[in-house]
Amino acid sequence: MNIIVLIKQVPDTNEVRIDPETKTLIRQGVPSIVNPEDKNAIEEALRLKETVGGKVTVVTMGPPQADVALREAMAMGVDESYLLTDRFFAGADTYATAKTLSTAIRHLFPDFDIVLCGRQAIDGDTAQVGPQTAEQLGIPQVTYVSRIEVNDTRLLVSRVIEDGYEVIEVGMPALLTIVKEANKPRYPSIKRIFEAYNAEVRSVGINDLGLDGNEVGLKGSPTKVVSTETPDTHRSGEVFSGNPKECADLLIQRLKIRHLI
Ligand SMILES: Cc1cc2nc3c(=O)[nH]c(=O)nc-3n(C[C@H](O)[C@H](O)[C@H](O)COP(=O)(O)OP(=O)(O)OC[C@H]3O[C@@H](n4cnc5c(N)ncnc54)[C@H](O)[C@@H]3O)c2cc1C
Incomplete structure (x- = not known):
């Protein structure tokens, strides 16, 4: 089975301030990590390979330093890795x-069986790249x-929904978000880890993909960010004074006024 895993290198949002x-993100000194749910996708790919055999390839689109994410995937046991990197790819929206990802898959792995993605990236947070890649490849997709x-030749997948699971049968090739x-x-x-740092990452x-500069990156992005702002996190607090019973009564009164109790 020919399994492709799409991974994204993201800033560790636990470290972002x-x-x-300026109300902008402080990026200096923020470590980069493999998007957490992409690691679940890698693990799922490795388990599939262990069960039915085949090959697992990881692909990321990003700057040259994203090769660290690919090496981390290789240290987990992935067979091959590809870094899609070019100044023309910079500034890309999800479309x-x-x-870029779907063109690379068609071009580099014409006989792929499954594409696995994380459900969502912790920085962009849109959960759009997986479904859009499936649409552009013209293959079925199952999310969550x-x-x-x-x-x-078919897959039986469980899909998390609000109050349980759906079990879906899907033919291959298919894209699943994990x-x-x-x-x-x-x-x-x-x-x-040592082997991964000596292994080849194909750039x-x-x-190599036969793409035009107008189709990818900022030029190929229909979304335009007009402005960004950070929500004000200051809250107007109220401090009650009096004995504990008076304070509790006041609190109950305030909550009732706001219909919270
Ligand atoms: C107008 C605009 C301009 C932008 N400019 C830039 C920019 O200059 N630089 C920049 O870094 N970002 C930029 N972005 C953000 C960029 O579009 C998103 O980070 C990217 O498309 C992924 O979307 P997401 O983070 O919401 O991922 P999601 O859709 O939440 O990711 C879901 C899954 O898709 C896969 N995936 C996502 N991204 C990749 C990837 N790159 N490679 C492989 N697999 C992937 C992973 O499996 C991931 O778990 C821009 C966005 C917009 C709208």
Whole structure:
């Protein structure tokens, strides 16, 4: 089985702070990590390979330093990795990102069986890239997948919904987006980490994919960000004074006025 996993390198949002003056993100010193649900997608791909055999390839579109994310995936046990990197790819919105990823999949892996993505990236947070990539590839997609079973040429997948699971049968090739409930990603061994840092990461540019500069990156992005702002997090607090019973009565009164109780 030929399994492709799309991963994104993201800033560790636990470490991101907002500059109170400029209201922009402070990026300096913020470590980059593999998007958490992409690690669940990698783990799911490795388990599929262990069950039915085949090959797992990871692909990311990003700047040259995103190769660190690919090496982390290789340390987990992935066979091959591709970095789609070119100045023409910069400034892509989700549509242009999916355009580049889907073109690369068609071009580099014409006989792919499954594409796995994380459900959502923790920085952009749109959850659009997986579904858009499936649309541009013209293949079926199942989102929010927590379990995959291979049944000959078809897949039986469980999909998390608000009050339970849906079980869906889908033909291959298909694209699935994986949720964190699917598994616990494995830790790489020290040996694998060393091997991954000596392994080849294949670099792919716009010319390798036969794409035009107007179709990708900022030029190929229909979304235009007009402005961004940070919500004001200051709250007007009220401090009650009096004995505990008086304070509790006042609190109940305030909550009733706002119809909260
Ligand atoms: C107008 C505009 C301009 C932008 N300019 C820039 C810019 O200059 N630089 C910049 O870094 N971002 C830019 N972005 C953000 C960029 O579009 C998104 O970060 C990117 O498309 C992924 O979307 P997301 O983070 O919402 O991912 P989601 O859709 O939430 O990701 C879902 C899954 O898709 C896969 N995936 C997502 N992105 C990638 C990727 N790059 N490679 C492989 N797999 C992936 C992963 O499996 C991920 O878990 C811009 C966005 C807009 C709207």
